Amino acid sequence: MAKILVVDDQRSIRNTLKDILEYESHEVLLAEDGQQGVEMFESEKFDVVLCDIKMPVMDGMEVLDKIISIGKEAPVIMISGHGNIDTAVEAIKKGAYDFIEKPLDLNRLLVTIRNAIEKKDLVAETKVLKRKVSKTYEMIGESEPIAKVKEMIEKVAPTDARVLITGENGTGKELVARWLHEKSNRINQPFVEVNCAAIPSELIESELFGHEKGAFTSAHKQRKGKFEQANGGTIFLDEIGDMSLAAQAKVLRALQENIISRVGSDKDIKVDVRILAATNKNIKEEIKNGNFREDLFHRLSVIVIHVPSLNERKEDIPLLADHFNKNISKELGMQIKPIEEGALEELKAISWSGNIREFRNVIERLIILCQDVITADDVKAYARPMA
Numbered sequence: 348m349a350k351i352l353v354v355d356d357q358r359s360i361r362n363t364l365k366d367i368l369e370y371e372s373h374e375v376l377l378a379e380d381g382q383q384g385v386e387m388f389e390s391e392k393f394d395v396v397l398c399d400i401k402m403p404v405m406d407g408m409e410v411l412d413k414i415i416s417i418g419k420e421a422p423v424i425m426i427s428g429h430g431n432i433d434t435a436v437e438a439i440k441k442g443a444y445d446f447i448e449k450p451l452d453l454n455r456l457l458v459t460i461r462n463a464i465e466k467k468d469l470v471a472e473t474k475v476l477k478r479k480v481s482k483t484y485e486m487i488g489e490s491e492p493i494a495k496v497k498e499m500i501e502k503v504a505p506t507d508a509r510v511l512i513t514g515e516n517g518t519g520k521e522l523v524a525r526w527l528h529e530k531s532n533r534i535n536q537p538f539v540e541v542n543c544a545a546i547p548s549e550l551i552e553s554e555l556f557g558h559e560k561g562a563f564t565s566a567h568k569q570r571k572g573k574f575e576q577a578n579g580g581t582i583f584l585d586e587i588g589d590m591s592l593a594a595q596a597k598v599l600r601a602l603q604e605n606i607i608s609r610v611g612s613d614k615d616i617k618v619d620v621r622i623l624a625a626t627n628k629n630i631k632e633e634i635k636n637g638n639f640r641e642d643l644f645h646r647l648s649v650i651v652i653h654v655p656s657l658n659e660r661k662e663d664i665p666l667l668a669d670h671f672n673k674n675i676s677k678e679l680g681m682q683i684k685p686i687e688e689g690a691l692e693e694l695k696a697i698s699w700s701g702n703i704r705e706f707r708n709v710i711e712r713l714i715i716l717c718q719d720v721i722t723a724d725d726v727k728a729y730a731r732p733m734a
Contacts, residue, residue: 349394349464350374354384354410355426356402360449364397367453368460381405385413393421395463400427400434408441415442420470422463426451486522487670488663492655496523499652504530509602511647512625514654517704520625523654524583527623536580539573543594544586551594553610556601562611574607574618581621587647588628588639595640598622602646622647657699657706664695667703671710684714689723697730 351373353364358379365375376391378384382404388396396414400407411423422444427434435446444463447456486497503510504527512520521540528538546554553562557572573582584590590598601607602622606615624647633639657664668686676683690713699705709730717725 348372348374349460350376350392351460352376352378352384352387352391352393352396354378354381354396354402354407355399356380357399360399367457371457373460381407381410384410385417388414388419388421389417392419394467395460396421396423397460398423398425400425400438401429408438411438411441411443420467422467424456424459424463485670486519486526487667488660489666490655490660490662492660493663496652496654499650500526500530503527503650503652505532507531507621508649509621509647510623510650510652511630511644512623512652512654513630514625514627515656515702516627517702518654518656519703520627520654521583521585523652524581524585524623524625528581528583528621531581531621533580533621537577538581538583539577540583540585541573542585544589548591548594551591552597555594556597556607556609558610559612562609566611569609572607572609574601574620575616577620578618579620581623584622584624586626587624588626588630588633592638592640595643599640599643599646602643657702661695664706665691667706668694668710671707672714675707675711675714679711679714681714682719684717684719684721686713686721687723690721690726693723693726694730697726 351368353361353368353375355361355364355377356379361377361379365377368375376387376393378387381398381402384396384398385405398407398410398414402410405413407425407427411425414421414423423442425435425438425443425446426449427446428449438446444466445459447459486493488494500523510524510527512523514520524540525538528534541555543551553566553570553572555572555574557570557575558566560566560569584598597607601618601620605618605620607618608615630639630644630648634641634644657667668691672683672686694706694709701708712729713721713725716729
């Protein structure tokens with residue numbers, strides 16, 4: 348059942364629509380002119396609005412503008428006996444869900460309302476999922492090193508500047524990349540991740556730029572590469588220090604000209620992609636050893652964000668422990684086990700070579716193996732299983 352607002356200056360049409368929609372089990376409220384409709388929309392929550400175009404006081408197009416400016420998620424279906432194609436196009440451009448001419452085809456009206464409600468529900472569901480994803484990628488910590496990273500993200504994300512993210516394994520370089528995308532103007536476009544270390548050197552070009560059918564033995568059909576998949580959005584080249592020199596040359600061209608070509612093709616393809624890269628290697632050493640192109644390094648490192656190791660921000664350990672304790676306990680369907688102050692001190696005393704990734708694993712292990720409370724002795728017993 349949906350709550351529907353009908354805005355029409357003709358009483359007979361208002362009442363007819365009310366009878367039909369209530370018969371379909373919807374709740375219906377009526378407004379006899381545009382001004383009243385806008386006031387009702389401001390004060391109550393509606394699932395769908397049906398709005399006439401030709402009305403005194405305030406016409407339907409003005410009502411549509413006001414409703415959209417209010418910002419509530421409710422599809423607006425415009426109805427009119429004086430409509431034409433230009434009016435319909437204008438209404439859709441302004442943000443109306445659909446346009447239906449009078450006399451109303453009731454079957455079409457009911458189908459349109461049903462579709463509008465389904466769209467509203469999908470939009471709401473998408474927003475919930477995005478919030479869940481954002482929570483998954485929360486950046487936990489209040490220490491000075493992590494505060495600097497957050498500050499850099501806020502400054503850099505809204506731009507299209509290329510960013511090189513450095514840091515040890517497990518520090519959260521992917522997390523920084525995702526936040527740069529989430530806070531950018533490209534948020535509604537793809538975020539495509541490529542782990543350069545996980546792809547064999549002979550396949551990296553095909554993976555990044557795609558290939559034509561028959562380009563090599565196993566190329567049975569044409570395939571788009573990651574750059575094309577990310578068009579309009581962001582591509583994250585993780586562990587770029589492991590990329591072959593041949594692939595580096597092609598990435599450099601993509602950066603310089605916003606052009607790529609598939610393996611086995613001479614055709615140029617224009618792409619609009621923001622490039623983020625990450626590495627745990629000392630790129631300057633790699634350049635010195637001939638493993639990385641210096642010109643590519645300078646292209647990628649417009650902005651450099653260094654992600655601190657966990658050992659550099661141990662004051663964040665209590666916050667991280669609490670965060671992982673809650674999340675992992677929920678995932679496992681277990682009661683949250685309090686972590687004693689002594690246990691936190693023992694966690695701070697550990698040298699975290701695996702950083703956040705290792706720390707999360709240790710918290711999960713403690714949750715599973717400990718009794719009702721996580722103690723200092725538990726940390727000593729379970730934090731280093733291979734020791």
